[in-house]
Amino acid sequence: MTGIDIHSPEYRERTTDFEAEARSCPVRWTDRHEGHWLISGHDTVTEGLRDRDRYSTVKYTDENGKLCGGLTIPTAEGYRALPNEADPPEWDGLRRLLAKPFSPGAIEQLRPMIQRYATEVVDHMIEAGEADFVMEVGSPVTALVTLDILGLPLTDWRFYAERIHQTFTGVPGGGDSEAGIPGIQKRLSESIAARRLNPGSGLLDDLIAAEIDGEPLTDETVKDLVYDILVGGFDTTAGLLAGAVRYLEDKPQERERLLTDDTCLRTATEEFLRYISPAVGLAKTATADFELDGETVHKGDRMWFMYRAANWDPEEFANPEQVDLDRARNRHVAFGSGIHRCLGSHLARVIFQTVIREFLTRVPDYRVVQDEAESYVFACVNAGFAVLPLRYTPGPRIHETPVLEQV
Numbered sequence: 082m083t084g085i086d087i088h089s090p091e092y093r094e095r096t097t098d099f100e101a102e103a104r105s106c107p108v109r110w111t112d113r114h115e116g117h118w119l120i121s122g123h124d125t126v127t128e129g130l131r132d133r134d135r136y137s138t139v140k141y142t143d144e145n146g147k148l149c150g151g152l153t154i155p156t157a158e159g160y161r162a163l164p165n166e167a168d169p170p171e172w173d174g175l176r177r178l179l180a181k182p183f184s185p186g187a188i189e190q191l192r193p194m195i196q197r198y199a200t201e202v203v204d205h206m207i208e209a210g211e212a213d214f215v216m217e218v219g220s221p222v223t224a225l226v227t228l229d230i231l232g233l234p235l236t237d238w239r240f241y242a243e244r245i246h247q248t249f250t251g252v253p254g255g256g257d258s259e260a261g262i263p264g265i266q267k268r269l270s271e272s273i274a275a276r277r278l279n280p281g282s283g284l285l286d287d288l289i290a291a292e293i294d295g296e297p298l299t300d301e302t303v304k305d306l307v308y309d310i311l312v313g314g315f316d317t318t319a320g321l322l323a324g325a326v327r328y329l330e331d332k333p334q335e336r337e338r339l340l341t342d343d344t345c346l347r348t349a350t351e352e353f354l355r356y357i358s359p360a361v362g363l364a365k366t367a368t369a370d371f372e373l374d375g376e377t378v379h380k381g382d383r384m385w386f387m388y389r390a391a392n393w394d395p396e397e398f399a400n401p402e403q404v405d406l407d408r409a410r411n412r413h414v415a416f417g418s419g420i421h422r423c424l425g426s427h428l429a430r431v432i433f434q435t436v437i438r439e440f441l442t443r444v445p446d447y448r449v450v451q452d453e454a455e456s457y458v459f460a461c462v463n464a465g466f467a468v469l470p471l472r473y474t475p476g477p478r479i480h481e482t483p484v485l486e487q488v
């Protein structure tokens with residue numbers, strides 16, 4: 082295990098075996114990628130994520146001028162994702178600005194808007210009889226909802242969605258997977274500059290007008306906050322939806338329950354989050370020397386937190402490899418835990434519940450084209466599909482002018 086490489090093809094092929102092996106010693110060192118810890122057991126992951134002081138997510142430059150830290154191993158260049166790559170006290174001020182618009186109460190108010198976009202993405206694919214669920218349903222619906230909240234032009238949905246999908250489908254450092262990031266950064270900077278001159282009425286405008294301790298945010302900070310909201314939500318929510326659609330393909334009784342039983346839909350949402358774990362793992366950096374499960378961690382050590390390994394820990398979940406739509410106790414960490422716990426968790430849940438009902442109602446006989454479905458090549462950060470092709474009996478549209486056709 083000490084030589085295990087989280088980016089290797091073996092990890093992708095044997096993900097759950099590997100994660101089970103990792104859990105047998107929930108804090109262990111690997112010498113790959115300049116060395117880092119693997120943190121995998123449910124309790125160790127949860128306690129670590131809740132520790133506000135011992136772990137940092139900030140990127141920094143070391144004495145040799147090398148970029149270190151951040152959420153990925155190796156450290157990704159070319160962006161700063163806020164508030165995820167900020168530590169307290171900077172994190173507190175930034176997160177406070179975002180807490181209200183993404184609170185359960187605020188997201189409840191958005192249900193009609195989310196339903197409208199769910200109807201429209203299904204309208205857009207339903208007549209064809211075949212579609213890629215990821216880029217024709219899961220990603221666009223999340224993109225449209227998020228851009229609507231921010232007040233960014235809906236016409237940009239494809240621009241952002243395709244570039245974000247590209248970063249998740251490629252091999253980091255091994256191709257052009259990060260090629261889309263500069264384009265996103267540039268488009269966001271242009272939109273922010275334009276909105277400073279001509280304010281609109283979305284979260285973007287609220288951020289431009291916001292202050293922390295009496296100081297306005299810089300354009301750079303506004304960009305980094307919006308970037309995190311876009312990148313954090315699109316492929317994770319699409320991956321959750323796609324994973325559920327694939328699982329439910331041959332389970333008519335479970336589908337019926339999701340459509341008719343609100344309690345089951347809510348419990349099942351948590352179970353799909355646990356089972357699919359769209360966020361598989363992310364990194365932090367130790368801020369001090371300390372003991373962890375009998376191992377000595379040193380200041381500056383990189384720590385790889387394995388959310389899915391925690392969510393499949395048999396010490397916490399009975400039969401973790403099985404989906405149990407009625408699983409009552411479900412302390413999953415699919416949204417992380419502690420200060421960086423997902424800002425968009427309420428939004429992701431409502432999008433998931435709305436879209437799954439819309440889709441299962443209107444596309445009841447879908448089949449997954451199994452030999453054309455492709456998972457992400459890079460398996461350790463996010464679980465999802467590059468493409469999930471479906472075939473089904475074509476059906477009628479509901480709306481006359483879907484937003485997707487106007488863009």
Ligand code: HEM
Pocket residue numbers: 130138163164165166176183309310311313314315317318321358359360363388414415416417418420421422423424425426428429
């Ligand atoms: C099923 C969908 C989603 C999953 C599984 C997911 C997962 C996660 C996880 C695991 C973290 C914690 C990262 C850490 O430990 O450092 C996180 C943070 C975050 N997520 Fe999500 N996410 C989802 C949807 C969304 C959506 C829709 C948004 C859009 C608002 C979003 C925005 C964020 C942001 C901004 C953070 C950073 C929060 C902070 O640092 O305070 N996520 N997410």
